[in-house]
Amino acid sequence: MKRREALAKLTGRERYVDDLPLQDFLWGMTVRSPAPRGRVTATRFGKDVDWSQFVVVDHRDIPGPNVVALIEQDQPVLAADYVRHVHEPVLLLAHPSRDSVRRAVRAVDVVIAPESPALDFRIAPAPDQIQYGPDNVLKHLQIVKGDVERALAQAPVVVSGTYETGAQEHVYLETQGMIAYLEGDVLVVKGSMQCPYYVLKALQQALARDETKVRVIQTPTGGGFGGKEEFPSHIALHAALLALKSGRPVKLIYDRGEDMAATTKRHPARVRHRTGLSRDGRLLAQDIEVVIDGGAYVTLSPVVLSRAIIHAAGPYACDHVRITGRAMFTNAVPFGAFRGFGAPQSQFAGERHMDVIARTLGVDAVELRRINLLRDGQTTATGQAIRDGTDRLAVLERALELSRYREKQPEHAAFNATHTTLRRGSGLSTFYHGAGFTGGGEVALKSRLRVAGRPDGGVEVLSANIEMGQGTLTVFTELAATRLGLEPEDVTIAEADTSRVPNSGPTVASRTTMIVGGLIERAADDLRRRVGLDDTARGGTVKQAIRRWHREHPGEPLLGEAAYEKPPGIAWDDKTYRGDAYGAFAWAAYVAEVEVDLRTCATRVIDFVAVQEVGKVLNPTLARGQVQGGVVQGIGWALMEECKWRDGAMANNQLTNYLIPTSDDVPSVRVAFLENPYPHGAGGAKGLGELPIDGPAPAILNAVARATGADPRAIPLTPEKLMELVDGQASVGAQHAAPLR
Amino acid sequence: MNVLLPATVPEALDQLANDGTAVPIAGGTDLLVHWPVRVEAHERTYVDLSRLDSLRPLRWTADELLLGGLTTYWDVIRDDRASQEFPLLVDAARQVGAIQIQARGTWAGNIVNASPAADGVPVLMAYDAVVVLESRRGREEVPLDRFYSGYKEMKRRPDQLVVGIRLPRRRYSYQVFEKVGARRAQAIAKVGLAITRSGAGWRVVAASVAPTIRRCPAVERLLETGTPIASPEALRPALAQDVAPIDDIRSSAQYRTHVMARVLYHDLRDFWGKRA
């Protein structure tokens, strides 16, 4: 099935929040902290402005607690006496003229008495920089399996390495924005978001309104990638406060520079490995330490850390594993969800480390993976027995075959010998990604969904999960239509409006098709039963039965319902961090071929092969698009996306200076799928959206290492950094100098 | 904000003469970047050049290619003779932004924007371009390699308009343009190099490694005198005389120096040590 809303998007008819007609509204804008830490001693309003024309909101205008609801209640809606990061929102302004409100924001002076900020998550904070707990550790987690110290002591070989990943900015092409207005006594908030119910909860809490007095509606969303998971709650609250104070509709749209500087980014990370092996490359012990920078508020750092450590040991069998994780408080703009959510960071480290091990031991990099890849019956670091029947070696083999990995080795050697300034090489990564919320998370979400039978015989899917380009509307349509034997035209997907749709959970964690799609299937079955049909009824029979039901029950809603049920045989212990972390893992092997110009140390990816097993591919075009998009984001993160920091905020907050790949920077991404239906995923599917960004960065760096002989350990591997390595031919284990922030 | 809409070049020259703070605007690809948030820029007076149609076309004479004051990058890319005789212009133009910028950006605008990282200026300079300026006081012609006197400082008076850029038609025995950016398209140069060789001698022009785009006389001398150069490192003393790269948001001085040395060394490997 073609993407359902494709033509609307292709013709420019799809309307995003800033496209919606709005009468008599005010433009809202945010006044922010200029300093990374300190006491707000004054807010001075410039003399040349007629402030009576403006709506001005500060923390005193917040009816409920001054907190944006999330994991911890630590982040204010608006800073009151104290600021913890540059760009922290302090005041809100609104005016009918966007130009006027822009000028007005500049005319407000937020005066901070500065205190010493903690700006490097890798070094222990000074005593006067402690701002969270006794040691600025936002979260500490540990996974223990076996006895890693003893195993290391007994291992014939131990290989150590330290790896670093930089922050990454989402650059969704539609910047963040919200509209807020009152409809009678109901506050309506519409905008670009991934999680309408997160926004609802935040509004209810801080505005002290019950759920009948707030309505949240997701508008078509121009990209999210996690950047619109938690942050939209802030903008929603800001727009709402201005709307409530003025009694007028308010539109608050971030321009690109503000969006890049003030919203969340991928958590920077440093990962240390100490790995014990047999001489032929069998993993005997993995001791891993993961540290991530959480920034100035907790946001989602505990969960990012969780996923990072669960994936840190890679898709390999090893009896003795210890993974320690820490999320650090710093006075940086808080970091947040970004596709992959910790797994790209820890798997970058793990997969680069595998090649470092291979080189140290003199073992072939492919052979090293082959020896250690999990076989059915073996257990992960958390003790989860993998029994899904996926042939993980076949995934690897297919990637090697499609990329001609082995054939290219002598070709590269010949090329490198005959070219003065160019070097080529291929690198691989094998990795995995658990779909859905970790451990008991899906159970805790208590997701619910409805499929309604319409009077005309068609059906409407009512869910809170949204389309942001990944294909929700199309896949949901296909699943409902397939389940009931209907045509796609008979299926509508309701707008994600909290006054109409139940809470089927957030659109995150690669859960939408696999888990929420599964709810659609079960709700459709429930609908069928309610109209007196059995599970074999399809097509015209179903439509007729729905129509007949409505004739017999005029004015009543016909709702098939489903609530999330944990698949059987899954058990997770949150206290010991052991058990079945995810219902299903998707498995992948990626190969990157690069060409490095030694004059400039610029790296070009000239070929990329992405092979993965994701259960069942429900829609080949959509699935391929997810992989290709994720790979290109991974290429950008590996080679050119560099956040430059000043006082913990992004200094290069423009697309001229923060570079994402253009069409001319990437090759065609060649994609292949292996299938092994997952019985508990809709249509047999496993989650796919995030997997593709876990693999490219290490594959690329492994390729650069093979092409040049250098030993990069950190991303982004910019030409500047590669040149330092190539010139110095830095030895294994060296670390980069810490950049000033 | 005030905008003046002259219909003819003399009218524009009058407006520039009457208001020394007025800013001529051509394609707008530099002046309008981040326009909504740059509220100070809204307080100025602009002289819109877009209807001065006589300035748009490029012209070929027996001895010259004459780019107009409003000739765009795309105009040159589409000119077949330019590809033949001034291929570096086409190379550089293709690396300015992408089509959307090439369709609007003008060579003259690139010159007067005076960015040390400009893309058009290095190749124009390597072709010995001469800037033609008009004002109510008359015409003035300044060789491009003497046009800049310091960072964002140039020999254009506020009442002058660039109405043309003259390029002598020559046979070139060697020419290359290298733009080292952070990605292949839509990138600001970390290092730019335009090199030509003709009967008039060697021209080595560097971008992004000094407060202005400039020729590299010490490097040119090495080439003219046929001094043997055995490695990129051997170029360092000459580079130290000619350029002074800095650390900035895009790159580092060290990287720029290394890259310039390497690119020069490798591109000109056939020429070091050989007198003309």
Add this chain to the structure above:
Amino acid sequence: MLRPFGRRMAALSVSFTLNGSPVTVEIDPAHRLLDTLRYQLALTGTKEGCGEGECGACTVYLDGLPVNSCLIPTYQVRGHRVETIESLDPGALEPFERCGATQCGACTPGVVMTAWWIREHVELLRTHSIRELMAGNLCRCTGYDGIIDSVEEALGERGRGKGEG
């Protein structure tokens, strides 16, 4: 519109051809073509992605060439021809639907404008690759293959005589 200082800005009258029809608008001289299209003429198909001429989401045609409308002062289009995404024939976009050219859609109108222009100027492919010509349209979702495949399909159909116009 009023600025905080209370001074009214002098409006300019700008007449141009928009999507084939003559139009005259009274504009604030500080407006960009993007602002006039989106907020005054309610043609919201053209999007603002960056305001700096990097992303191409604001691509329109000016006298038949793709340009970034975020970098064009509206007063400069007087007497010229402007075409927006709203002027393209939806019926001709089937290759883009089929080949996965769009995901979230935010870059899409700009992408389609440039892609369609390439399709109408096939001779450019003698000197340029499709990827080079599309490099001024950033996309964060597709990884570009869906877009390039669509352009190739559209070119192929043109060669086969389908969808002329």
